[in-house]
Amino acid sequence: MKLRPLSWSMRFALALSAVFAIGTLSAGGLSYLFLSREMTQRLEADVQSSAESLARIAATGDRTDLREQIIAQVRSSRDGASLFAFVDAPSMQTLGSLQLAAPFEGPRRLLVGQDIPESELTGTESAEAYRAFGIRTDIGWIIVARDEAWVAESGEILIQTTAWSLILATLLSIGLALFIARKNERRVDRMDRVLDAVGAGHLDQRIKDDGGDDLADIAARVDQMLDRLEAGVESIRQVSTDVAHDLRAPLARLRMRLEPQALSVEVPMETRHEIGSALMDIDAISGTFDAILRLARLQSGTVERRNDPVDLGGMATTVWEILQAPAEEAGHALDLVIPSTRIQVYGDEDMLSQALTNLVVNAVEHCQPPAVIRITVGMRGEQPFLAVIDDGPGIPEADRARVLERFVRLDASRSVPGTGLGLSLVAAIADLHDAKLVLEDNAPGLKASILFAQATTSPAVLTKA
Amino acid sequence: MGEDHILKREVTRDGEKIDLQPREFLLLKHFMERPGRVQTRTVLLESVWGLHFDPKTSVVETHISRLRNKIDKPFDKHYLVTLHGVGYVLQP
Numbered sequence: 001m002k003l004r005p006l007s008w009s010m011r012f013a014l015a016l017s018a019v020f021a022i023g024t025l026s027a028g029g030l031s032y033l034f035l036s037r038e039m040t041q042r043l044e045a046d047v048q049s050s051a052e053s054l055a056r057i058a059a060t061g062d063r064t065d066l067r068e069q070i071i072a073q074v075r076s077s078r079d080g081a082s083l084f085a086f087v088d089a090p091s092m093q094t095l096g097s098l099q100l101a102a103p104f105e106g107p108r109r110l111l112v113g114q115d116i117p118e119s120e121l122t123g124t125e126s127a128e129a130y131r132a133f134g135i136r137t138d139i140g141w142i143i144v145a146r147d148e149a150w151v152a153e154s155g156e157i158l159i160q161t162t163a164w165s166l167i168l169a170t171l172l173s174i175g176l177a178l179f180i181a182r183k184n185e186r187r188v189d190r191m192d193r194v195l196d197a198v199g200a201g202h203l204d205q206r207i208k209d210d211g212g213d214d215l216a217d218i219a220a221r222v223d224q225m226l227d228r229l230e231a232g233v234e235s236i237r238q239v240s241t242d243v244a245h246d247l248r249a250p251l252a253r254l255r256m257r258l259e260p261q262a263l264s265v266e267v268p269m270e271t272r273h274e275i276g277s278a279l280m281d282i283d284a285i286s287g288t289f290d291a292i293l294r295l296a297r298l299q300s301g302t303v304e305r306r307n308d309p310v311d312l313g314g315m316a317t318t319v320w321e322i323l324q325a326p327a328e329e330a331g332h333a334l335d336l337v338i339p340s341t342r343i344q345v346y347g348d349e350d351m352l353s354q355a356l357t358n359l360v361v362n363a364v365e366h367c368q369p370p371a372v373i374r375i376t377v378g379m380r381g382e383q384p385f386l387a388v389i390d391d392g393p394g395i396p397e398a399d400r401a402r403v404l405e406r407f408v409r410l411d412a413s414r415s416v417p418g419t420g421l422g423l424s425l426v427a428a429i430a431d432l433h434d435a436k437l438v439l440e441d442n443a444p445g446l447k448a449s450i451l452f453a454q455a456t457t458s459p460a461v462l463t464k465a
Numbered sequence: 466m467g468e469d470h471i472l473k474r475e476v477t478r479d480g481e482k483i484d485l486q487p488r489e490f491l492l493l494k495h496f497m498e499r500p501g502r503v504q505t506r507t508v509l510l511e512s513v514w515g516l517h518f519d520p521k522t523s524v525v526e527t528h529i530s531r532l533r534n535k536i537d538k539p540f541d542k543h544y545l546v547t548l549h550g551v552g553y554v555l556q557p
Contacts, residue, residue, distance in 0.1 A: 262549070262550055272549070273549050276550025277549065278550065279550030279551060280550045283550075322520070322524055323520070326522045329527045330523075353516075354520075357516075357518075361521050
C-alpha cells in the first residue's frame with residue numbers, strides 16, 4: 001500500500017470511535033450521578049421510615065417494648081450497617097449501638113471519627129459516613145443511621161461496568177472502523193492504480209468495484225468514461241487505418257503513371273526531375289501509410305510473429321554495421337557494446353531489428369551532431385535488454401509516456417522529418433515480445449531500452465563456445 | 466567497366482584496382498548482375514542489406530555515394546546514375 005496522509009476513511013473511522021467513546025463516557029457519568037442521587041434518597045427515606053416505626057412504639061409510652069425492639073434491631077444488624085439509638089429524655093442516657101454527643105431531629109449525615117467514635121462500630125470497615133434520621137418523642141429521641149457504603153459500592157460497580165464496556169466497545173469500534181477503512185483504502189488504491197495505468201496509456205484498465213455503495217457508483221462511472229475514451233481512441237485508430245488502407249491503392253496507381261514519365265528520355269530533363277521529386281513525396285506518403293498499417297497489425301495482434309531464438313548481440317552487430325554509414329554521414333559516432341556471453345531471447349529477429357533500427361534512427365535524427373550514440377545489449381538483473389543510448393537532448397520526463405502514442409511529435413522535434421510513428425512501432429513490437437520499451441534519462445541524453453521479461457520469453461544465457 | 470573477380474572480391478576498372486568495403490562490393494555486384502535495369506531503394510535494401518523494412522535513413526544513399534566516389538569519380542565516364550525519385554541504374 002502506498003504511504004499517504006491519513007485517508008478520509010481512516011479519519012472517519014477514528015472520529016467515529018472517538019465520538020462513540022465520548023458518548024459512552026458521558027452516559028456512564030450521567031447514570032452514576034442519577035444513580036447515587038437516587039440511592040442516597042432511598043437511604044434517607046429508609047432511615048426515616050425506620051425511625052418513624054420506632055417512634056410509633058415510643059408514642060405508646062411503653063419503654064420496655066421500645067427497648068426490646070431496639071435491642072432486637074441492633075442484634076439483627078451486627079455488621080454495623082444500621083445503627084440505632086434511643087436517648088431517654090430526662091436522663092439523657094443512650095440505649096442502642098449509636099453513641100452521640102447530642103441527639104438531634106430530622107435528617108443528618110454523620111461522619112465516622114467525627115460524629116461517631118470509630119471504637120463504637122462493630123465490624124464495618126468501609127463505612128465513612130452514615131445517613132441518620134432523628135425523631136423527638138415524648139419520652140426521648142429516636143435516631144436511626146445506616147452506612148453509605150453500599151451507595152458508594154453501587155457507584156463503583158457502575159463505574160467498573162461502564163469502564164469495561166467502554167474499553168470493549170471502543171476496541172470493537174476501532175477494530176471495525178479500521179477494517180472498513182482498510183477496505184475502502186484498498187478500493188481507493190485500486191482506483192489510483194487504474195487511473196495511473198490509464199494515464200500511462202493502458203486504456204483497457206477498469207476499476208470494476210462492486211462494493212454497492214457510493215464509492216462503487218463513482219468507480220462504475222469512471223469505468224463508463226474509460227469505455228467511451230477507449231472506444232473513441234479505437235475509432236480514431238480505425239479511421240486512420242482505414243484512410244491509410246483506402247489511399248494506398250490510388251497512390252500506387254499515381255506512382256505507376258508518373259514513373260514512366262520520370263524515366264522517359266523524351267521528357268525534358270527538368271520535368272523528369274520535377275516528376276522524380278513528386279515520386280519521392282508519394283513514397284514518403286506511402287511510407288507513412290505503410291507504417292500506420294503495420295502498426296495497426298502489430299497492435300491488433302493479427303501479424304504473425306516468429307518465435308525463433310534470437311542472439312541479441314549478433315542482431316545488434318548487424319544493425320550497427322548497417323547504420324554506421326548513415327550515422328557517420330549525419331556527423332555522429334555510432335558505438336556498439338555487447339557482452340562476451342551470448343544473450344538470447346525467443347522472438348522475431350526481423351521485428352526486433354526494425355525496433356532497434358528505429359531507436360538508432362531516432363537518435364541519429366534528434367541529436368545535434370556530433371553526438372555519441374551507443375547500441376548496447378546486456379542483462380538487467382534477470383532481464384535481457386537491448387538499448388540505444390545517446391547524449392542528445394533527451395525527452396522531458398513528462399512527455400515520455402506521450403511519445404509512445406501514435407503521431408505524437410514533441411514541439412522540439414517538429415523540424416526533424418518523421419511520422420511520429422517510430423516509437424509507437426517499437427513499443428508495439430516490444431509488446432508482442434512481452435517486453436517493455438523503457439525511456440530513461442541518460443543525463444544528458446536518452447536511454448531507450450527494450451526490456452524483455454524473462455518469465456515469458458525464457459531467454460537462455462549461453463556461454464559462447 | 467573493367468572486370469570483376471567475384472571469388473576474390475576484387476574490383477578493377479581500366480586495370481586499376483579499387484578497394485571496396487564489403488557492402489559496397491555487394492552493392493556493385495547487385496548492379497552488375499542487372500545492367501541497365503533500374504533498382505529502387507526498397508529492392509536494394511532487401512538484396513544488399515537483407516532488410517525487409519525501410520529504416521527511414523540514408524543507408525542506400527550513403528553507400529551509393531561512397532561507391533560512386535570509388536568507381537566513377539576518378540574516371541571520365543560515369544556509369545552509376547541516380548534517377549531522381551525512382552532509383553539507381555548502372556548503365557551498360
